[in-house]
Amino acid sequence: MTERADVLIIGGGIIGVCAAHYLAERGRQVTLVEQGEIASGSSYGNAGLIVPSHSTPLAAPGALASGLKWMLDPESPFYIKPRLDLDLFDWLLKFTAHCTDAHARRAIPLLRDLSLASADLFDELAALDFHFGYSRKGLLLVYKTEEGLKHAIDEARLLAECGVVSKTLNANDVCALEPTVQSGMAGALYFTRDAHLNPAEFVRGLAEWVGKKGVRIHANTTVTGIEKAGRRIETVKTTNGDFQPSEVVVAAGAWSPGLARALDLRLPIQPAKGYSVTVKRPASCPIISMILGESRVAVTPMDSAAGPILRFAGTLELAGMDLTINQRRVNAIRRAANHYLVGMSADGLETVEVWGGLRPCSPDGLPFIARPAPFDNLTVAAGHAMIGISLGPITGKLVAQMVCGEKTAVDVTPLRVERF
Numbered sequence: 306m307t308e309r310a311d312v313l314i315i316g317g318g319i320i321g322v323c324a325a326h327y328l329a330e331r332g333r334q335v336t337l338v339e340q341g342e343i344a345s346g347s348s349y350g351n352a353g354l355i356v357p358s359h360s361t362p363l364a365a366p367g368a369l370a371s372g373l374k375w376m377l378d379p380e381s382p383f384y385i386k387p388r389l390d391l392d393l394f395d396w397l398l399k400f401t402a403h404c405t406d407a408h409a410r411r412a413i414p415l416l417r418d419l420s421l422a423s424a425d426l427f428d429e430l431a432a433l434d435f436h437f438g439y440s441r442k443g444l445l446l447v448y449k450t451e452e453g454l455k456h457a458i459d460e461a462r463l464l465a466e467c468g469v470v471s472k473t474l475n476a477n478d479v480c481a482l483e484p485t486v487q488s489g490m491a492g493a494l495y496f497t498r499d500a501h502l503n504p505a506e507f508v509r510g511l512a513e514w515v516g517k518k519g520v521r522i523h524a525n526t527t528v529t530g531i532e533k534a535g536r537r538i539e540t541v542k543t544t545n546g547d548f549q550p551s552e553v554v555v556a557a558g559a560w561s562p563g564l565a566r567a568l569d570l571r572l573p574i575q576p577a578k579g580y581s582v583t584v585k586r587p588a589s590c591p592i593i594s595m596i597l598g599e600s601r602v603a604v605t606p607m608d609s610a611a612g613p614i615l616r617f618a619g620t621l622e623l624a625g626m627d628l629t630i631n632q633r634r635v636n637a638i639r640r641a642a643n644h645y646l647v648g649m650s651a652d653g654l655e656t657v658e659v660w661g662g663l664r665p666c667s668p669d670g671l672p673f674i675a676r677p678a679p680f681d682n683l684t685v686a687a688g689h690a691m692i693g694i695s696l697g698p699i700t701g702k703l704v705a706q707m708v709c710g711e712k713t714a715v716d717v718t719p720l721r722v723e724r725f
């Protein structure tokens with residue numbers, strides 16, 4: 306069976322669902338296919354942070370030095386699985402070339418504009434009639450050591466020059482603001498425009514909302530092939546029939562390079578595995594979300610339909626498309642909280658879920674939001690790395706503007722596929 310479609314979106318994570326929303330708002334007939342359940346990829350169990358504070362790209366000065374130091378520690382927040390993989394090798398070369406001050410200075414203003422525009426769109430989405438635990442209380446970057454705090458203040462200077470400001474708090478200020486932080490910390494940076502949400506409830510809630518507005522959502526439907534004729538994609542083959550769409554949007558996160566390959570397009574995206582541990586909300590639970598600085602663990606208090614929860618998330622493993630869970634690193638994430646927060650002993654926490662997900666990482670820390678030059682009816686929206694939740698709504702809006710031939714809200718030239 307072959308079905309005609311106006312816009313066909315591949316991928317039911319935050320990027321695909323947000324694109325569906327803004328396309329439907331423009332009156333387009335949207336069909337979305339997702340190989341699992343909606344929000345079953347990276348958009349499911351992540352930390353749910355909306356972070357203009359993270360406008361420094363992953364490829365930044367200092368990233369290489371910290372990476373090499375961490376490689377030697379089996380419980381560290383960063384790991385590359387040694388293997389013979391030409392795509393990984395090529396990606397690492399490109400990543401290394403972008404770890405410069407000049408690249409950071411070019412990338413920060415763009416990521417700042419995208420993040421702030423997206424943060425405003427979350428305010429609008431929060432007015433729709435579904436609940437996703439949206440909370441605008443800011444983000445604390447808490448440091449135990451003077452050295453860690455000093456390093457963070459140095460990094461924040463470049464962000465501040467680009468208009469992303471933070472307040473530096475001493476140990477007393479931190480405890481006064483967030484009494485669940487242990488006394489005796491070196492201090493913290495406080496980013497007041499950051500926010501948090503329950504990511505799975507956001508994506509699933511929005512998918513249900515757009516479904517009611519006419520978007521056709523096919524879960525458990527895997528794209529198995531894409532056929533082109535000249536400059537157009539003609540047929541998208543799936544496990545539940547074929548589609549002949551006018552427009553195709555590839556929003557398949559870490560799986561996007563595999564789909565692009567069918568079109569002879571190279572998308573240098575590496576999957577970077579991270580883990581989260583979700584527990585029932587303990588008696589002593591933070592209200593403000595945090596990053597535990599030295600251990601790079603995010604702590605997010607979340608609302609969920611099943612009751613309040615607290616989520617710890619972290620680790621970045623370049624280990625390929627592999628979702629196996631490394632218990633040692635998960636334990637390290639869990640233990641980190643003991644060193645920063647009160648009342649976090651393991652026996653006081655009731656685990657709800659341990660999860661692993663694949664962040665889709667580009668080598669320069671910028672996503673691909675683009676109409677690839679060889680095609681007239683293809684849009685790619687992938688490669689959002691650590692900030693795909695933050696950038697979900699603005700990406701969806703940009704995709705809709707590009708598909709509809711409108712002027713984009715932000716200049717997307719630096720996000721084109723051909724930049725590598």
Ligand SMILES: Cc1cc2nc3c(=O)[nH]c(=O)nc-3n(C[C@H](O)[C@H](O)[C@H](O)COP(=O)(O)OP(=O)(O)OC[C@H]3O[C@@H](n4cnc5c(N)ncnc54)[C@H](O)[C@@H]3O)c2cc1C
Pocket residue numbers: 315316317318319320321338339340341343344345346347348349350351352353354355356526527528529556557558559560561564577578579580581603618619661662663664665686687688689690691692693694695696
């Ligand atoms: C531990 C961890 C913590 C994180 N914390 C944060 C955070 O606090 N803030 C933030 O902004 N970001 C965070 N991220 C990053 C964020 O989760 C990702 O950037 C974002 O979810 C990417 O969204 P996506 O829609 O591109 O990909 P995904 O959510 O992975 O969605 C892609 C979808 O495409 C589907 N798909 C793939 N292939 C096919 C096919 N052939 N046919 C049909 N469907 C297909 C997949 O099943 C998947 O559901 C975190 C990530 C991790 C791992």
